[in-house]
Amino acid sequence: MSLTGILFIFLFLPVALIIYHITPDKAKEYVLLTVSLLFYAIGSSNYFLLIVLLMVFTVVLGRIMYKLSGETSRKLILVAGIILNIGALFLCKYLNFFLTTINKICGLDFGLGQMLLPLGISFYTFKAVSYLADIYTQKAALSKNPVHDALYLSFFPHIQAGPIERYTNFKKTGDRLSAFSAGAFRFMTGFTKKVLIANVLANITGEVFGAPFESFSVSFAWLGSICFSLELFLDFSGYSDMAVGLSKMFGFECMENFEYPYITESVSKFWRRWHISLSEWFRDYVYIPLGGSKNKKKVRTYFNLLVVWVLTGLWHGAAWNFVAWGLGYFLAVSFERVTGITKKLRSRVGKAVYRIFVLLFINAEWVLFNAGGFKRGLGFLKRMVICAANRTADYRTAFLLKDYCFFILAAIVLCFPIVPAIKKKLSGNGKLSSVFEAALYVIAAAGFVLALSFAVSGYNNPFAYANF
């Protein structure tokens, strides 16, 4: 069930909100857990039992580990919990990829079972691992009620595409009414970004990435790749806005997952702005445990980075183009580390030029990400620099630019922190600040209604990040 679906917005959500808010405080988490499990059952009924069993075992293991004091037994439970969750993820997501690779290398013919991916399995697994690891390192103080833990693992706004919230951050908000309103605003903003802009841009990217790119023009390739970069940002950050909004509406805090990533100064900083919860997860549960950057030998740091980026690639998909995509980031981040280029660039022009280079790099990476295969990705990138004579494709580019200019411009504008900048400027002026706030609400409400008109008119696509 998509968060942008009519079924969700006008049936599931009102019912869930009404039941939740009329339930006495003591029982609220029980209700929300039931709602979350129901959401999962509706969205992925075939894997409902699997996810419930994983969740129960994880919470039981976490609770046992929390009570134990012996280091060895705690470690054993941690390892068992991680193997259980990562094992399930491997079976569901990576077994086919693994067997295909083995078959290719060894010339074997292991049978491959076709499995549909359980809803949000990657997001769930990472939350489960962080839950167990935080208990092991005693960062997390468990709630008295295990239902809170189960709710943390299955909380429906996060299950489909994150954020990969930490157990310690999974707290209730203070003022429920104002949190509900702030949540509604965020939900409407995210819905508008996703349905009104990202889904429309998907028209262009679908056409470009679906075309036989051997014959299309350089401009067509560039248009498709840039629109994909914009689409993915608005799609995923739109989802994250909706997740934050829903969390608030149900009275829970939720971490931010994006911070205007395309205004980044460097590739390294890009990942502190894009899918923040994933980057932080890899930092805290892979990079630092491996030794991070505090090693005597520099080569060890780069090895740690390599592991992180290969895993980041694989997390996004069980295919070689995702591995190549991760390796690309490893190379870029390593380059920035080795050269210290971001610190060395002092002039405005130099910094601006490097920013452009970074954006071009990220754009090229998204091509690899979306091309549907490593070779296809390389072919697409080649087409972005080497021209193939095709008049129609050039005309098509011009037509698409003309046809979708409003949506492309709106997408570009949304990449910049214009609203926070205005808010900052008006912060000393209460009256103007209120007027601006009210204007924002009106724009969000109008955008939501416009976006609803697109959703109702059949303009609804699944979230790009819902497949992980």
Next chain:
Amino acid sequence: MKGGMHMENRKSFVSYLPGVFFAGLLMIGFVFGQYYRKIPSLLSLANPKSTVDFDALESDFSESLPGRDALIDLNGSIAKVLNVQSLYGNLGIYVTHDKQIVGMYPMTSTDYEYKQTVEFKEFLSENGINLLYVNEPTKYTDDFAFTKELGIDTYTNRNMDLFLERIGKAGVNAIDLRESIKKENIDVSTLFYKTDHHWTTEAGLWASRIMADGLNEYCGYNIDIGIFDRSNFTFKEWKNSWLGELGHKLAASYTGLDDYTEIKPNFETSYGFRNPSGEYVQGTFDNFIDESCYSKTGTVYENGSWYYSYKTTGSVNNNVRSGKILLLGDSFDHVIVPFLSLAVHKLDFKCLRTAAADFDLHKYILDEGYDTVIVAYAQFMLGAHDDPENSNYKLYAFDGKY
């Protein structure tokens, strides 16, 4: 102090507005759309054995959303204001500068259709039966004009040129209505509804005259084509009355509505109409028309297609002595069958799209004793066989093999 409190109150009031608006909007759907009644359908999706189709349920919910038509019109208005011609390109439909909804069609080899048509012709010749192929045009007769406006390659006219050339060389008699359009200097878009892919009743009357002329030329008929003169018909027009199938996918606010003209002969007619059991029931030309289709009880989105008010019922014209024709066609022939039936004794219609798997076309033709078979397909049916998922996949399977 007072001013500060006042400001604080105002700020808190403003900050609640999104919550009030959002909750109100949700309640509109939930209460006024009576979505609460559909909770069991939603819950049924949680059952792994459920046969309920999620997309169908989502679509059903969307249909019953209060204010849905207004939202669709809002969507169309945005597209119109922003002048987005390919907003629904993902559905394969585009809007031209003159607000015609058009489609694009990929290149096809025509091999399958050519082989089937030539073999069918051979079968008919062996049995002394005429074959006449009629190409019913699409909304544009020049692929390059389409490409020039929308920047997309479309091949429908080039596909048909190739196909007609090939079957012509194989001795199949054919009428290309595009040639008639050129000859009579007709603006092709006037033959079609702008919000529907079908052609108008007037286009049907016009094409029936040309097909009758073709029967005279190629099949030895002696039809007085004066019967199709406009003076022999009455025309009743409804202005801005209905929204076509393609218009339903976009919005009335984007393309506007279509006019509709009902055309009936002003002379006396007498028919026997073939009912499903094969028996004939007596009637007149009026029985071809189901006027209940001209419904205005609901909104343009709720009302059905007016185009299908003309029926393709098999008939025997009691006023004409000669001509036993089987017309193999598609939905374009809803406005052909009634008019063409005025000129021949017996006219039956078959659409192979809906034919049963065990239907034997060859046997059927011989059993019914037709002297002529007309194959009259919309131009874009060519190539449908390239995609097994295409609903028109079987249209050229004259030998029953597809």
